[in-house]
Amino acid sequence: MNVEWWRIVIAVCLVFLSGLFAGLTLGLMSLDLVDLQLAQESEDEEEAKCAKRIYPVRKKGNLLLCTLLIGNTAVNSGLSILWADIVGGILGFVVSTLAILVLGEIIPQSVCHRYGLKVGYYTVPIVRIFILLFFPLSYPTSRILDWFLGREPLHRYSKRQLKSLVKMHGPNLEDTTDGSVPGLSPEETELLGSALEFAQKKVEEIMTPLEKVFMLDENSHLNFKTLTLIFQSGHSRIPVYSGTKDNIIGILFTKDLVLIDPDDDITLKTVLSFFHREIQFVFHETTLDVMLKEFKSGRGHLAVVYKVNNEGPTDPFYQNIGIVTLEDVIEEIIGSEIVDETDVYPNNATEEKVWRKRKIDMEVLKMFDSGAHLEDRLSHNEVLVVASYLCHNISAFSSSIISYDILRHMLESCQVVEFHEDTKEFREMSPSNNVAHLVFKRGVPAVEAILIIYGKLKITAGSEGFISEVGPWTLLGIRALLDEIYAPDFTAEILEYPLRVIKIHRRWYRQALKRSSESLKEVTTDHSL
Template sequence: MSNSSRTRSNRTIAGLFFVISKAVHASPMFKMSAEEPEEPIGSAGFWWKMIMSMGLVLLGGAFAGLTLGLMGLDELHLRVLATSSDDLKEKKNANKVLRLMKKGRHWVLVVLLLGNVIVNESLPIFLDSAIGGGVAAVAISTVMIVIFGIIPQAVCARYGLQIGAASAPLVLGMMYIFAPIAWPIAKLLDWVLGNDENNTYKKAELKSFLQFHREGAEPLRDDEISILNGVLSLNEKKASEIMTPINDVVTLGSDTILDHKHVDIILTSGYSRIPIHEPGNPTNFIGILLIKKLLSYDPSQGLPVSSFPLSILPEAKPSISCFQALDYFQTGRSHLLLISENPGEPHGALGVITLEDIIEEIISEEIVDETDRYEDNRHKRRAKRQSTAAIMRGIVEREKRRWSFNSYGDNAAGTDTPRTSSRAPTPKPTPGREPLEITRLLPIDEHFKVPL
């Protein structure tokens, strides 16, 4: 831009200020006698004071924006970012702001407000000397604040962490400069209002907080939210709320003869642990019979239950929390706990809980295995199987295959194939020979419901 163009531009802007000033002075609303400007409009002193005024407005907007940005940052959120953020720059910024806030949150607030007050009180001095006082100064300062004051505040409110971290050294320097005034006021605020340190969420707030994470950059699945809510509720839930009533528990007396009939009852029950009680006293339990002890047992021997070694059967009051029960199960001493009104005494049995019951409370769903009768132990409702469309993705199950042999005994069919592959044509059985049906052998524990 040439010198003549700049001169014309300066004259135009100066003319605008002159017109605005004269219009305001000529307004009927202008009733106060305004002071005459000290500097002629368009002079170097005039432009210097106008630039200083705009700078003060920008600085005031920055102070107000920092007040909004820094005071709006949650300290707990900053600690989370400082310890677990994947963005190294974000983690560094959070640490900078945290170090500043540890000097005193009220101290930072007082310094920013004090700086804003100084700027706002200095602005009329420059405007009065440039364009005179009265309504003209008010009108022009209002326009300047709208243009140069709101934008910094909006930017600081939007990028509070980044701008707060960048300006932390400047704010810290101002804190020491204004310490004789700001520090006593901050301590007075600490004494009157208290500190806002160590703010944490309550469990109910955390549960609501999780619900808001169904959407976003990394949304939580419904199952993840249910599991987290289940864990948060575990310590508040009592064992009596999830136990299986003693009347619904499969038990045996120590004098019961394990013949074919009783062994069939045990196997069809689907349980891997059976509580054992004293003969004739179904409330006095003495231990647990592990079904795996019967693997090599021949029912034709007709031995009583007392002939087998029994595992420990721990007892507890119904008031213990599910977390206490889980802590005990984690010791490995037992995965079944007897709930009794009088633990250690031969009466008062109310029910049992297992590790499976605890896990079901955590995941908020019934665990339905291959041998379950699909019942909810507490409410006696049929447990619903989940839809396998999404669950079975990436999982292969082998199915039953039918094999047939020709008259010479040769194998006429292929080997087992996963369900996900193309199905081989089934060969026709040779006349006079029944097809042999072969199933995959499962580990013995998979034939029983295992209350872990």
């Protein structure tokens, strides 16, 4: 059987074109428009270049589809006819079928499905040529499809689907065998997931209940004690109530207190009436996205949460139930708690408190209390009495060790502390002292000796817990002045209020010893001369 060679060449070209149309139909049409848009912003320059070249062609989805299908149908029909002329009969049918199936469908579609971007990048010019060639037939057909089906919609993901995508790209990502697509870190996964969910949450879920809020009564006097409580709370905005805590009438900004003199003892109500800070109220079912917009509007970063109270026989009424801050909303967005140095609770769902040792000692703060300066040192007459007592009754202060004048100067520098009846404020702000005031604690190092002026202490000593009482003119912890490291073997707690004591620090005592020794040497030198 004589077969013209040109028929073979045409048949081979048709097989190639059949594979091209079939592969591009699957490869290009499987590329989602959203994926192509994302690929254009890829960090992989090669991927971004391919996506930018393919996107204008792929965007006209129905026109591209009609062009490829028309070309594929025409080529396959021509190939079947040509193989029938070359081989004929059943053999031609079998050969054409196998050629179209294997060379024109299976192989090219497998390649284009795996390497769709790269194949599409290099074949876009060829596709544009075929679009022009088949335009008279493909364009009307694509317009009919557009009219019936509409243009190809962009694939949109719901928030739940987006969160699933985030999880899929998280730490459990297993499909990146070549390492080309690094997964998200656990922190990034949590942050993105929380950001997608926060708009569905309500302020009631994240608010701080009123019973956990640091608040002040409008009739409070802004004296040193109140300002100290404000300082210890660590808050920049403090709700102010009248009568009961659910009756919030104002917000105090701590910066409003910059020019306040504690000695003026003015009331908090006066400060509120001067600044007129706006109170922002929000319903408990408000979603966090709405709350965030309110905070961004500049009205404030703290809002009072209220709800309708239908309980009881009375008519329904609005009731304040908590507060919500910008920090609370941000914590929900990032998916973790921001526990700063002033937070009392790590989150609003737990009763466990976060207590830290503040870097500023409360004894240092008392230096700013003008009232305290009048009472935290001994008067001149008291200095004389105490110096005489120590000099004649305590060997460590005898005139042979410390001169009387230097002892008086030392006592003038020593701090005097007066303890009054334990208060609720003291217990709330000092949880470690949620018992009677402790002057000494067994096993805790001390650097000061204590001389009682008036009041009584209960002493619990030794492992047997022997209990005794001591009163005025008792000196405790003398070893703290003599030893480099001293930890008392007893606990001293206040038994009788008020208690007034003198604190003699080891540093002052050592300096007094040194000065006395130097004075004695000077006197000895003078006599020798």
